[in-house]
Amino acid sequence: MGMQSVAVACGALALCLALSTATNPGFVVRMTQAGLDYARQQGMAILEKELAQLKLPDISGKSRKVRYEFSRLRITSFHLPHSQITPISNVGLQVSISNAFAELDGDWRVKFLFIRDHGSFNLKIENAYMKIVLRLGSDTTGKPTISTSECSASISKVRVRFSGKLGRLYNLFHRVIESKLRKSLERKVCDNVAKSVHNELQKQVRTLPVTARIDDKIGIDYSLVAPPRATAQSLDLNLKGEFYSLAHRTTVPFSPLPLAFPSDHERMVYFGASSYFFNTAGIAYHKAGALVFEIPEDMIPKKAGFSLDTSVFSAFIPQLEEMYPNMSMKFRLSTPTAPFLTIGPGGISFQPIVDAQAYAILPNSSLAPLFLLSLTGNVSAVINVRSGRIVGSLDVGRIRLSLKDSAVGHFQVQGLQSIMNFLTSRVILPHLNARLDEGFPLPVLDRIQLSNILVRFHQNFLLLGADVRFQPRG
Known part of the structure; x- marks a missing residue:
């Protein structure tokens, strides 16, 4: 191989390495x-x-x-x-x-x-x-x-x-x-x-936030992964767009995909929130232990028509009446793995897997494990922007049950379907939606207000458009 060929090969290798190490943004801000x-x-x-x-x-x-x-x-x-x-x-x-x-x-x-x-x-x-x-x-x-x-x-x-x-x-x-x-x-x-x-x-x-604290456990990294990029018609800011645990930050096991940003110019500014952005939220909350939710008896609405105790569940699990008669119960819900969502033209959807561990509360207030259910179902999301924050709400279809473990013997989980549907729709979802309604801050400068909001779904990312208004100091 001649020196010229060696030089060409080395140049090609350097280019490939540069391309392979390039960092795709998890979040894009475009000013039109x-x-x-x-x-x-x-x-x-x-x-x-x-x-x-x-x-x-x-x-x-x-x-x-x-x-x-x-x-x-x-x-x-x-x-x-x-x-x-x-x-x-x-x-x-x-x-x-x-x-x-x-x-x-x-x-x-x-x-x-x-x-x-x-x-x-x-x-x-x-x-x-x-x-x-x-x-x-x-x-x-x-x-x-x-x-x-x-x-x-x-x-x-x-x-x-x-x-x-x-x-x-x-x-x-x-x-x-x-x-x-x-x-x-x-x-x-x-x-x-x-x-x-x-x-x-x-x-x-420089008031553009590099990090935004969500709560006492989670933050968002909005640092630039490259200098702002000017094109013929816009100015793009490519941001890391990654949720992380405040206690212990770890490397995300996957990378953001390239965003095929559309050439929309109806609004002054656009935000592209990738599926990577949302999925790192699931990882961060899971690692921080924040995806654990307990349902004690006092959380059951009075209009539900049933109590969370062994006498109710013994109708479907007869051995409960003998083993733990007339005892209050509680459920502890957790996710064995971080939820993973997909974004497409039809919207946001995911199928989280939730473990529901049932306990009997003994007279001495200790907990006796009864059974462990696996819950899954199709979840969809509605997204909007309010006061400079991404807000949303979830909806879930009919959930599917399976028995993962039992300390009270085998039983047919189909009998618990209506109760678990009720707990999911009337207890868990309102709690989650109340948190999502608080929202997560968008990366905007101080004294900038957003209006005329546009929400569109594209492959692998959510596109938010808005007009801006600068509020001078009073």
């Missing part, structure tokens, strides 16, 4: 052009206020024997009426501002031979243009970063009006002073843009 335009509008409003507070240095010099000094330069208004934002691949975003105009005033003082004069002046800037390139990246913690990688400003027209008795003296140096004012403004505008990006925009984008 409509969302970027809204962010631009909010940014222009902030930038106008920042530029209106621009401080310019005093200017002094000599031109054609005229000594001049301009001081107390104050910008009274700065307007950015026309702007455009464009994603730039592998860089970030470009903001173009045209036809900007501003007005400032200040004091002047001149000396020409034996003539001295002073007064105030007004300066108008017209047809100013700015180009700002924002570089997007991520730090070692997975938080997004933003910085100004390029800024240019040009002012095509400056008009100065003086008060006082300058007259012909002004004509001797007005070109020089207008040029100096123009250059000072152009430089200061870009300095202020960089400062505003660092102090305001960078601070805001």
Whole structure:
């Protein structure tokens, strides 16, 4: 094999290794052009206020024997009426501002031979243009970063009006002073843009949560797995999207699949929550021991028409009446394995397996194991977004029973079907749905409100769309 062939083979191997180690996101946030335009509008409003507070240095010099000094330069208004934002691949975003105009005033003082004069002046800037390139990246913690990688400003027209008795003296140096004012403004505008990006925009984008605490046992990892990716029509944030146990984080035994994100542009922002995202929730809660649920007798609704005791169950298991007569019972439900769901165009579905261990409560309050049932059934989910959180509810069809173990002898589990259906639908599901109604936080910036929610199901992921509204500080 020649050296060229070896080089090609090594290059191909390196490419394969790079592709094999690439990390697919478990959660994707996409900002469309409509969302970027809204962010631009909010940014222009902030930038106008920042530029209106621009401080310019005093200017002094000599031109054609005229000594001049301009001081107390104050910008009274700065307007950015026309702007455009464009994603730039592998860089970030470009903001173009045209036809900007501003007005400032200040004091002047001149000396020409034996003539001295002073007064105030007004300066108008017209047809100013700015180009700002924002570089997007991520730090070692997975938080997004933003910085100004390029800024240019040009002012095509400056008009100065003086008060006082300058007259012909002004004509001797007005070109020089207008040029100096123009250059000072152009430089200061870009300095202020960089400062505003660092102090305001960078601070805001870093409010994107890297982790979100769900409760005292579980958190969500929303760290970036790669820098934000700009395309021709959108800006994508690829996030890890993984639930984890706060007590002991372990490696998930499977990887997220690629998300075939649709080219929807109806909303300002879209969230793609993969099946990996939801399944890591099941793993985290299972490992944390949070998928254990007890049903004592006092949880049975009074309208149920039966009590949770051995006298009721002895109708189906006769030996209970002899072994544990007239004793209260309780069930402990747990999952032998973490539940695993699938997402397709038809929605979310899964078939969890639940172990239901029945106990008799002895007079000394100790528990005597009676029998262990395995419960399974088709479960479907309804998903929505409320107050920036994913919320949902579950529904279960007819459950299937099988006997896994028994300390009271063999019996036919079909007799327990109606009781277990009742416990599932009237006790377990309301408890689970109350928790799901609290929801899980979406990765959104501070002071962002979502509205006009859209929910769609795709292969291997759930697509949530929304319009956004920024709430400024009061």
